Amino acid sequence: MSTAPTPPAAASRAGMKKELPERFKSYKHVWVFIEYEHGEIHPVSLELLGEGRKLADKLGVELIGAVLGGNRAAMQDAVVEAWEYGADLVYVVADPTLEHYRNDPYTRVMTDLVNNYKPEIILLGATVLGRDLAGAVATTLLTGLTADCTELAIDDEGSLAATRPTFGGSLLCTIHTLNFRPQMATVRPRVMAMPGRTKGRQGRVIEHAANLQEFDIITKVLRFLPDRNSNKVQLAYADIVVAGGLGLRSPENLQLVRALAEVLGGEWGGSRPLVQKGWMEAERQIGQTGKTIRPKIYIAAGISGAIQHRVGVEGADTIIAINTDKNAPIFDFAHFGVVTNAIEFLPALTTAFRKRLSVNRLAS
C-alpha cells in the first residue's frame, strides 16, 4: 500500500525485523470478506476463498468468511457457498441497516468482528465496495493494508507477503505488515483463479449481532440505479474477449471487433487510449487501470501490448495478437501472432468462424 515505495530506501530496510507486540500474538486465522449484494456473492470473494485456503493451510489455521447483509434467511445460500468454496467457518451479521452497502455501518461491523475474533489476515476484493471498506477498516484499526495484490504468500516467519505492481506495472514490490495485525490486502477480480467447488462441503457458522440502529447511521441510500447494460460488467468474467487498440485507426472500425465477439458469443473491449478518445466507455477498458480479464481466448487487434495492458490480460489461456509491427511488444506474451492489417483480417476471421460454426452445426 505504500504510496510510492522508493526502491533504494526499500533495499536498506529489507533487513529490518520487528518483534510482533504481545497483544497481537493471539491474532489467528485467515479471513475473507464475502462481498454479498443483491442476493449474490461477488465472484472475487470466491477467488479469494481459493487463495485464502492456500494461506490458511500453509499457516495451519482456519479459513473464515465474514458475510454481512440485511436478511438472514436469504443469506443462507451465501453461507453454504462459502463453505463449498473452502471456508471452515462463516461469521454472519444480519441486520436491516446492512441491507445496502454503506461505509459507516459496514466499517463498524467489520471493526467489531476483528476486535472480537482477532484474525491475522483479512482479504477483500478490490472492487468499488471492497476498496471503500478496506481503507476505512484499516485506518480504524491502525493497521497495514496492501491494495491490488497480484500474489499472496506466507514467508518463513509466518507473515503475509503481499506482492503488487508499482510504478504503472513496470515493477513489482512485496509488502509486509510487520508489527500490526490483522494484515490486510485487497485483490482485484480475476487476478486469482476461481477455485473448484466441493458440493456438500460443510462448515460452521457463528451469528454475530450488529448492534446498530438506523437512526444512528447518518448516510441514507435514497435510490439505487442499476446499470442499464449489465453485460458491461461481464467483461471480466467472459470466456472469450476480443479487443481493439489504436491500430484500428477509427472508432467505426470497433464494429469489426464487436462483430467477431458476437459470433464467438464473447465480450469486447479495448486499450486505454480508446477510452481517452471517447471511442468506447471506460467500462470496457482492459488493463491495469481498467478490467483484469482471464478468458480462455483473448484476441487483441491493433494493440501494442504496453505493460499496463499486459498485466490485465496475462491470465488468459490463449492470446492471439494481430499487429502490423512484427516487433510489437504484444508478441512477447501472446501465444499466436498474425503480422497483418487488423482492419482487413478481423472481418476474414469473423467470416471464417461463422462459416465453421454453421457448417458444423448443420452436421451435428
Place this chain on the structure above:
Amino acid sequence: MHIVVCIKQVPDSAQIRVHPVTNTIMRQGVPTIINPYDLFALEEALRLRDWLGGEVTVLTMGPPMAEESLRKALGIGADRGVLLTDRFFAGSDTLATSYALAQAVRKIGETWGIPEIVFTGKQTIDGDTAQVGPGIARRLALQQLTYVAAVQEVDLENKTITVLRRAEGGVQELKTAIPALITMLEGTNEVRRGTIADVLRGARAELVVWNAQTAGITDVSNCGLRGSPTVVKRVFAPKPRATKAVQIEVGDRDMGTIAEDVIARLYAVQPALEAALLRTAAAY
C-alpha cells in the same frame, strides 16, 4: 463555504523508465504533474464554490518542489495553497499519509474555518491504492463518499449533501451530513483552464508552508516510516515470458486462408473450444 482539496504531485508515469540492471526508477528528468484524478476533485470543488460562494484551499504533502503543483492549482482557480513538507513525512505509507493530511486539514479548519467538504481524487496514478481518501475521512470522522460521479445538492442550512456514487453494478444516490469527504470519479466533469489572471496569481501567490510542528502534529511517531505499518521488503521486475508468440504465416496468402489457419491452431490448443462455441451459437 470552505472546501479543501487534497492533491498529490506525481511523476508523469507515461515517461517513467526502469533501469534494466538495477531495477530502480530513473526519475531524472521525468516531469511531474498533478495526479490527473485530483483534477476532477479540484474542478468539482471550484464548481461548488462558484455556485454557493466561499473558498477552495488546496493541500498537498510532499517535498518542497511540490509547491509547483499548488501553483498550478491556483492557476486553475483555487484560492489558497498549503504545502505540508517535513523530513518526518518521508517514507509514509497510506496510513501515515492520511494521518499527516488529516492533521493539516484540522489546522486549516482552525485557521480559515472548518471545511464543509474535503475532496480527494479517486486514487493516484503512482500509488494506485485509493486508501488515503478513506483514511482522512476516518481520522476526521467525516462521512465517507467514495467514487462520487456528481454532487447533486448541498444544503448549507440543514448541513446535508446529496451525491451520486458509483457502486457495484449501479449508481447509489446517497444523502448524508456535512462535513463529508468525497473522492471524485474521473471523467465526471470538464476540468477548466484557469483565466490569465488566475495563472498570474498562481505564479506569484504566497503559499502557506507548514512543517509537522507548525501543522500542529505533536507526535511525529505517527508520521513517515515510523508511522507506517507496512514495509516494502522487495522491489523487482516482472518475469518475462520464456517463449514468444508463434507467428502464423502470412506471406501472400489471402486473409481467409490465414483465418482458417488461426482457427485450426486455436482448436488444436483448446480441444473443448469448438463444442463450446457451437453450444453458444445454438443458443441464439
